[in-house]
Amino acid sequence: MTENTIKNINFDYIFNEVKPITEYGIKKKQETEPFKKGQEADLKIEFNKIRAFIESKKRRDIIDVLKHVKNIHETLERSKNNQVLDEVELFEIKNFLIQVKKMDKILKTMSIDDLKLTPLPQLFELLDPAHENLNTFYIYDEYTENLKAIRTEKKQIEKNIHLLKKKIKEETEKKYDVKFNLKNEITISKSQKDKVDELIKDTNLRVSGENYLNVVLKIKNNDSIDILEHKYEILSNEEEEEEFKIRQNISTEIKKCYDIMHKNTRIIGETDFIIAKANYAQKTNSVEPEIIYSLEIAVKGGRNLKLEKTLKEKHIEYVPVDLNLRKNVICITGANMGGKTVSLRMIGQIAGLASYGMFVPCQYARLCLFDHIYISVGDDQSIEKGLSTFGAEIVNLKEALDNSHERCLILVDELAGGTNPKEGYAITKAVVNYLKKKNCITVLTTHYDNVASDEEIQNLQVAGLMLPGEADILKINNIDQISKYMDYRLIEVKYKSDIPKNALSIAKMAGIYSEIIEDAENYL
Incomplete structure (x- = not known):
């Protein structure tokens, strides 16, 4: 893709x-x-x-x-x-x-x-x-006896250092009537000058800090503690080497x-x-598709997951679509706003998901695998390349045609709809004639008459507008209400030359002035 x-x-x-x-x-x-x-x-x-x-x-x-x-x-x-x-x-x-x-x-x-x-x-x-x-x-x-012995000796040294410092601490507290805090520090007010002098002279203590109010003292290592700490450092290096x-x-x-x-x-x-x-x-109620070898796509209750989510957020029910694509070229015709493009995207979505080993959003699906999947829709303008909608459409079509010697799924929405009708019809008819000979499935939506008037072409038609009475139509003036009257099902029809024309009915239901509608009917 x-x-x-x-x-x-x-x-x-x-x-x-x-x-x-x-x-x-x-x-x-x-x-x-x-x-x-x-x-x-x-x-x-x-x-x-x-x-x-x-x-x-x-x-x-x-x-x-x-x-x-x-x-x-x-x-x-x-x-x-x-x-x-x-x-x-x-x-x-x-x-x-x-x-x-x-x-x-x-x-x-x-x-x-x-x-x-x-x-x-x-x-x-x-x-x-x-x-x-x-x-x-x-x-x-x-891990090793050596590591165990080193750590045992280290623990003993830690214990011995603690005992020596504890003894000094207890003797100092008793001698000077002071108390060590949790950080093993003594904080003395400078106002107690004699006691400060006494403590500073004590060989077991050292000044660790002071400010304008207090002096802070800690226990000073003696020779025994220094020896133990030196031994501890040696053991720590040995422990590090053993751990390495x-x-x-x-x-x-x-x-x-x-x-x-x-x-x-x-x-x-x-x-x-x-x-x-x-x-x-499970989250999307998708099912395992049946994978076949012959050129066919059959779907019952197919859904476009992104559109379904969008409609759900608007509290609108999604209408699933059934289809059975059995021939090399299939034309989808029918009413404007009848969901032809949605069905086209859904076909590509189901084929694409299956090819990537994923379950597909429908009640049942039977389809083959493809070498390529292409889709061309009417909004593929390319500003960067300076392409119009028609130009971008032709570029996409050329890429699909270049690979049509392999098994492709080619999906085209309103081929040549962006050019004049005579040339548009001619191009569409010629492309259909070319692709019906290929081992591909090509699905086109079109408003051109006579494109599907060929027994080699499968024609699916949107069921279309279930129009209310004339009086009811006149009461409808909001295009959003049209979906209530639209039947999105695809019905297979046999080689019809003319396709349904609902544009004027939709224009009327959307509230276009009756004067314009009547003038258009006269032209028809």
Whole structure:
């Protein structure tokens, strides 16, 4: 699909509404490619997965797991490049392994062949030597005896330093009748000059700060404390070195599991994206389409999702449409405001969604896959290229014709409607004659007579206005009310040369002055 097609069938709007949870799911969505002719079997497998999640009671459990899956791509790449991971990165790996284990347990109950994770219990054991099974990580004492011994000695030194300082603290409080605060400081008012002098001279205390009112003192290290703190610093360096060796060893083991973990991220992304499609299918009452090999599109109760939402916001009911496109060229004719363009977009939307492995908005659909999908509608002016509506339409048509040797779905709204009627009819008729020989489905809306007067052309006609009596028409003076009288159904008709003409009736119902209406009728 071209960007123009994606926009005009509202595919971009719908695809944005499919919302994976994880960064892996978002990446999978961004990289997804359409299924084309020849990939029908693969598409059916994709639909089976979506259906499995729609039917499964475990979908909510997997969603809960997905919410806890974080992106470990950079961490994995660092391990692959022989970088030593830090504790935060090792926590990320451990959390990922926990979520893989949980998701694997759920997926196994669903038996979806392509969605099989590979838990890594040995790697998890390495990250959880204390067997806590908690979603936390630190360098455990259990990693090495040396680390355990260093930390034990450090704790003892901390305890000894605390005892020495506690003794000094108690002796100072008793000797000078003072009190240390929670920060182990003594604050003395400068007005107590003698006590301040006494405390400053004490060899166990040092001035840590002062202002114009007070002097603040703290315990001063003695030789015993200095020796202990020096030993503590040496042990801290030894602990850091030992922890580095442990992290280095774990990082090496993670590197060995790189391929498996990378594959697990891919499966998580695919699972996430499929669940997002399943969620959207349920939200929009979309169904699994039947994929066939022959050139055909059949839809019962088809809807355009974006328009349906817009109408719902205005409290207007959407009228679903049935259609069965069996021939290479189909002309949709009928009343103005009869929903021909809406039906055209809906056809493209359903074909586009199916090609991207999504359920489609209707009660039932049967269709084939295409190599290309094109749509040209009357509002495709290009200011940048200096193209009129007709010019832009012809550029779009040329692109479709260039690829018509492959299987295409070509949707054209009012071909050549922006030029004079004689040339417009001639171009339309010639394009129809050309495309009816191609292995494509081409759907055109037109107001030109005789375009569908050919047994090789399928003609669908909007049922049209169910006009009230003349007196009732005169009471209608608001164009928004016309939809109440419009039957949007598409009815197949046989080779009619003339198409319905409702423009004057609609003009009358919209309140155009009777003088103008009568003059127009005289011209007809």
